[in-house]
Amino acid sequence: MSIAIADPKMMTSSSSGRSLFRHTFALTRRSVVGRLRQPAVLAPAFIFPLFFAALGSASFNKLAGDPYFTDNIAKSFLNYAVAGAVLQGVLFGSTSAAGDLATDIEQGFFERLLASPISRTAIVLGRLAGSMVVAVVQVVIFLAIFLVAGARVESGPIGYLGLVGGSALLALAMSGLMAGLAIKSGSPEVVQGAFPLVFVLMFLSSAFFPRHYMKGWYRTVADWNPLSHIVEGMQGFMNHDLSASQFAKSWLLPLVIAIISIAFALRALSNRLAAS
Amino acid sequence: MSNLTAEQPMNVRTISDGARPLEVVAILVKRSMIRVRRMPSAFIPSLIMPVFQLIAFSGAFGFAVTSLGIKNALDWYVPLNAMQGASFGALGVSFGLINDMQTGFFDRILMAPTQRWVTVISSLVAAVVRCIVPITLVVLIGYLGGMNTPGGPMAIVCVAIASVAIAVVAAGFALGLTFRMRNLGAATLTQFAIFFTIFLSTSQVPLSAMSGWLRGVARINPMTNILRFARQGFLGDVTWEQSWGGIIAMAALLILTFIYAMTGIKKFDQ
Amino acid sequence: MTQAPIIATGLSRYFGTGDNAIKAVDGVDLEVQQGEIFGFLGPNGAGKSTTVRMLTTLLKPTAGTAFVAGYDVVKDADKVRRSIGVALQDAAIDPLMTGRELLTLQAVLYGLSKVAGKNRGEELLERVGLTAAADRRVGTYSGGMRRRLDLALSLVHEPTVLFLDEPTTGLDPMSRLTLWEEVKRLNAGGTTVLLTTQYLEEADQLADRIAIIDHGRIVRQGAPRELKAMVGSPTLSISVASSETDEARAILARFGDLRPTSEGTLGVGLARGAEDVASVIRALDEAGLKVRHLELDEPSLDDVFAEATGYRLEGADAANKPAETEVVPEAKKSRRGRK
Numbered sequence: 001m002s003i004a005i006a007d008p009k010m011m012t013s014s015s016s017g018r019s020l021f022r023h024t025f026a027l028t029r030r031s032v033v034g035r036l037r038q039p040a041v042l043a044p045a046f047i048f049p050l051f052f053a054a055l056g057s058a059s060f061n062k063l064a065g066d067p068y069f070t071d072n073i074a075k076s077f078l079n080y081a082v083a084g085a086v087l088q089g090v091l092f093g094s095t096s097a098a099g100d101l102a103t104d105i106e107q108g109f110f111e112r113l114l115a116s117p118i119s120r121t122a123i124v125l126g127r128l129a130g131s132m133v134v135a136v137v138q139v140v141i142f143l144a145i146f147l148v149a150g151a152r153v154e155s156g157p158i159g160y161l162g163l164v165g166g167s168a169l170l171a172l173a174m175s176g177l178m179a180g181l182a183i184k185s186g187s188p189e190v191v192q193g194a195f196p197l198v199f200v201l202m203f204l205s206s207a208f209f210p211r212h213y214m215k216g217w218y219r220t221v222a223d224w225n226p227l228s229h230i231v232e233g234m235q236g237f238m239n240h241d242l243s244a245s246q247f248a249k250s251w252l253l254p255l256v257i258a259i260i261s262i263a264f265a266l267r268a269l270s271n272r273l274a275a276s
Numbered sequence: 277m278s279n280l281t282a283e284q285p286m287n288v289r290t291i292s293d294g295a296r297p298l299e300v301v302a303i304l305v306k307r308s309m310i311r312v313r314r315m316p317s318a319f320i321p322s323l324i325m326p327v328f329q330l331i332a333f334s335g336a337f338g339f340a341v342t343s344l345g346i347k348n349a350l351d352w353y354v355p356l357n358a359m360q361g362a363s364f365g366a367l368g369v370s371f372g373l374i375n376d377m378q379t380g381f382f383d384r385i386l387m388a389p390t391q392r393w394v395t396v397i398s399s400l401v402a403a404v405v406r407c408i409v410p411i412t413l414v415v416l417i418g419y420l421g422g423m424n425t426p427g428g429p430m431a432i433v434c435v436a437i438a439s440v441a442i443a444v445v446a447a448g449f450a451l452g453l454t455f456r457m458r459n460l461g462a463a464t465l466t467q468f469a470i471f472f473t474i475f476l477s478t479s480q481v482p483l484s485a486m487s488g489w490l491r492g493v494a495r496i497n498p499m500t501n502i503l504r505f506a507r508q509g510f511l512g513d514v515t516w517e518q519s520w521g522g523i524i525a526m527a528a529l530l531i532l533t534f535i536y537a538m539t540g541i542k543k544f545d546q
Numbered sequence: 547m548t549q550a551p552i553i554a555t556g557l558s559r560y561f562g563t564g565d566n567a568i569k570a571v572d573g574v575d576l577e578v579q580q581g582e583i584f585g586f587l588g589p590n591g592a593g594k595s596t597t598v599r600m601l602t603t604l605l606k607p608t609a610g611t612a613f614v615a616g617y618d619v620v621k622d623a624d625k626v627r628r629s630i631g632v633a634l635q636d637a638a639i640d641p642l643m644t645g646r647e648l649l650t651l652q653a654v655l656y657g658l659s660k661v662a663g664k665n666r667g668e669e670l671l672e673r674v675g676l677t678a679a680a681d682r683r684v685g686t687y688s689g690g691m692r693r694r695l696d697l698a699l700s701l702v703h704e705p706t707v708l709f710l711d712e713p714t715t716g717l718d719p720m721s722r723l724t725l726w727e728e729v730k731r732l733n734a735g736g737t738t739v740l741l742t743t744q745y746l747e748e749a750d751q752l753a754d755r756i757a758i759i760d761h762g763r764i765v766r767q768g769a770p771r772e773l774k775a776m777v778g779s780p781t782l783s784i785s786v787a788s789s790e791t792d793e794a795r796a797i798l799a800r801f802g803d804l805r806p807t808s809e810g811t812l813g814v815g816l817a818r819g820a821e822d823v824a825s826v827i828r829a830l831d832e833a834g835l836k837v838r839h840l841e842l843d844e845p846s847l848d849d850v851f852a853e854a855t856g857y858r859l860e861g862a863d864a865a866n867k868p869a870e871t872e873v874v875p876e877a878k879k880s881r882r883g884r885k
Contacts, residue, residue, distance in 0.1 A: 058486055060480070061487045062340070062343070063340065203332035208337070209340070299660055380634060380636050380639075388627070389627060389655075
């Protein structure tokens with residue numbers, strides 16, 4: 001995978017802004033191509049979320065008989081489940097991307113990048129941007145499937161944008177966090193070990209079932225879990241008329257997390273460089 | 277057969293026709309336990325996953341079940357997750373077998389004058405021994421969470437029987453698949469098979485609450501009957517009506533997967 | 547047992563069918579006598595391991611028959627297995643278990659009670675010199691130790707026939723010698739041994755008779771000494787002062803055919819080898835010629851091999867050999883789960 005090194009265009013030093021963009025683009029492309037070449041990883045990112053959504057809507061449709069549900073949450077459980085499926089797909093995709101990064105580090109390709117005239121930021125941004133691209137594609141595919149299955153985006157055309165944008169920002173946030181973890185640890189196993197934790201966090205939120213119906217300590221955790229609010233923003237796009245709060249929850253929140261996590265990743269990068 | 281000492285020379289004629297089955301099963305099961313002890317990382321997930329799912333499912337989906345009149349979501353989920361924990365032993369069996377194939381030790385097992393069914397039974401017994409801890413853990417946490425057992429001690433008996441049966445069925449299936457595929461793909465496939473079999477049944481909600489396609493699939497899934505058998509003591513009394521369907525399903529699956537495993541190992545003799 | 551312990555007739559194994567079939571083993575005939583050490587010599591991919599797997603019932607032959615310990619390897623595989631011990635190319639061990647545990651396990655698998663099995667294990671551990679390491683995990687053993695354990699595992703039921711597939715490949719010289727000693731000891735005790743090897747010295751040192759296998763076929767078979775003699779007689783090379791060269795050459799020509807040797811020396815073939823050296827030296831001495839350097843080179847097994855196959859197994863010329871036959875990986879490791 002020497003797209004970055006062998007490409008002569010990469011080696012020319014031009015204004016730092018342009019070269020950053022070009023480097024980032026090339027590394028993004030590498031990141032995406034790399035992901036597509038691992039179909040075994042893509043399968044769980046698609047099959048499981050869709051399966052859980054199908055299972056949920058077939059199992060929990062009685063909920064649609066509860067007036068609170070239909071008034072405040074969603075018209076049908078299928079419509080409710082879309083956002084959760086998107087969330088799953090994005091989270092899983094981001095974790096695998098970080099796994100690729102950790103593998104790069106472990107296998108020394110990362111060091112080779114560092115030794116090249118490519119800017120440090122481009123290396124990290126390339127990965128993150130790649131993650132966003134994959135997330136966008138994933139969301140579009142998911143939406144297409146769900147629409148065929150009978151779901152409806154109640155907030156209209158802007159709602160579609162809202163969903164896609166929110167997913168991209170969430171992917172950015174998640175990959176930033178995982179990339180930081182990958183850079184800090186340099187081990188793909190550590191990153192893969194993080195996925196179960198992410199999975200747990202998803203369950204302790206409104207991703208699979210409305211938190212309104214939860215009780216006790218479980219409810220408390222779900223209330224405080226940022227994922228609950230992010231996914232509820234997306235559920236808003238699916239089930240209600242367009243409103244600013246949906247953007248606040250599904251765009252702003254991930255963006256804030258993204259800024260923190262990217263800072264964390266870049267900090268980890270400079271620590272790693274200082275150490276070597 | 278005489279007891280051999282170091283001084284007594286041994287020759288081929290004194291090896292009993294087909295080694296002593298009980299001794300072989302005992303030592304192979306012991307070997308399985310040794311491997312778990314020395315490589316616990318392979319075993320830990322089988323403890324954590326069922327417990328986590330118990331907490332996650334009952335916490336997240338509890339309402340779907342309690343709204344139907346069930347007192348505690350744990351009543352519904354403990355049997356499911358106990359059985360799930362038991363099925364993880366199957367994966368351990370598959371991994372162990374693949375490991376033996378890769379190191380070549382499986383050749384030694386094949387060459388030995390031990391009967392094939394003894395080898396298979398040993399793996400199945402090992403799977404049962406492995407499932408004791410996950411089952412116990414899940415039930416314990418259920419009790420801690422306020423699970424009800426209107427059926428009395430029989431409730432635990434039913435869940436134990438069902439879980440052990442699932443462990444054996446899953447292990448038999450894993451063995452049959454691993455004998456045929458001879459690589460790690462077998463473990464992955466077993467995982468998928470168990471996952472879908474469990475989820476496409478009354479895992480989340482009763483039949484009455486299901487809609488459409490899921491209801492149709494769950495109806496014919498033997499897992500539904502087995503779950504009903506396992507759960508009955510937690511939801512009410514243990515009765516024959518709720519049991520016989522599960523018992524037949526378990527018996528049928530046990531026989532089928534055992535045959536699958538046996539025909540798999542026989543392939544090495546061709 | 548009056549019948550030879552190992553008899554193979556037309557033994558063959560093909561992978562694939564039709565024109566593209568790979569003939570890993572193509573019509574092997576051999577007969578190993580009771581109490582013999584029989585060496586199977588050949589390069590990688592020649593078909594040694596495949597032949598051994600067929601003889602040890604781990605692989606079914608495509609054609610031909612084989613009888614081991616008097617039983618048909620296909621029809622009475624079970625009976626064959628009880629009479630043979632097998633130590634294959636990669637030590638067949640479980641790295642998580644200790645040596646003692648593995649031996650006891652093997653003994654129980656072969657029908658001993660747990661107590662008897664443990665005793666047997668102790669005995670074997672001592673025999674192969676692993677008593678000190680017996681309670682360590684096999685994964686921590688060195689290559690030599692693993693081979694010794696593998697050998698011990700194959701001896702648990704005191705087989706009359708022992709199969710060793712490349713027993714010393716990858717071992718350091720010390721471990722190799724230790725293993726040779728053990729093999730000789732076993733053979734002295736009456737065990738018939740068939741071993742495969744790619745090392746000429748090993749075949750030379752251990753085997754009573756050898757078979758050279760190349761591209762699935764046996765090209766030479768016999769005792770090492772006989773095979774070497776078939777290639778030719780030893781060469782005596784001497785060096786004398788340059789002024790005395792012509793005279794020395796004339797004298798040498800009386801004893802045998804002159805042969806090309808390295809620069810500055812003269813060479814002659816001596817039909818009776820070392821026995822004739824004294825006469826040659828006496829003749830040169832009587833002529834007043836002074837011998838500065840003297841060397842007697844026996845034809846080696848490498849010469850035998852080169853003459854039979856057209857290339858050398860070891861040494862500088864080994865690089866000239868034709869491309870190895872690649873046995874289809876899945877078929878070669880038919881029982882092992884390697885991808």
